Amino acid sequence: MNTPKVKACPICKKPRSQEFAPFCSARCKDRDLARWFNDSYTVPGERVNPEDIAQED
Numbered sequence: 001m002n003t004p005k006v007k008a009c010p011i012c013k014k015p016r017s018q019e020f021a022p023f024c025s026a027r028c029k030d031r032d033l034a035r036w037f038n039d040s041y042t043v044p045g046e047r048v049n050p051e052d053i054a055q056e057d
């Protein structure tokens with residue numbers, strides 16, 4: 001089995017940087033954080049307040 005010496009950034013697959021491990025850059029680190037942030041936002045059963053809808057009419 002071929003084991004790479006440098007592990008790849010999980011976001012863009014470039015060689016990771018020690019400074020930003022396990023990512024290659026601060027940008028990829030931010031992208032990963034944003035991904036988790038978005039996942040936490042997708043709440044099943046979107047809550048809609050009926051009073052808010054009534055006020056728009």
Ligand SMILES: [Zn+2]
Pocket residue numbers: 009010011012013014023024025028
């Ligand atoms: Zn990257």
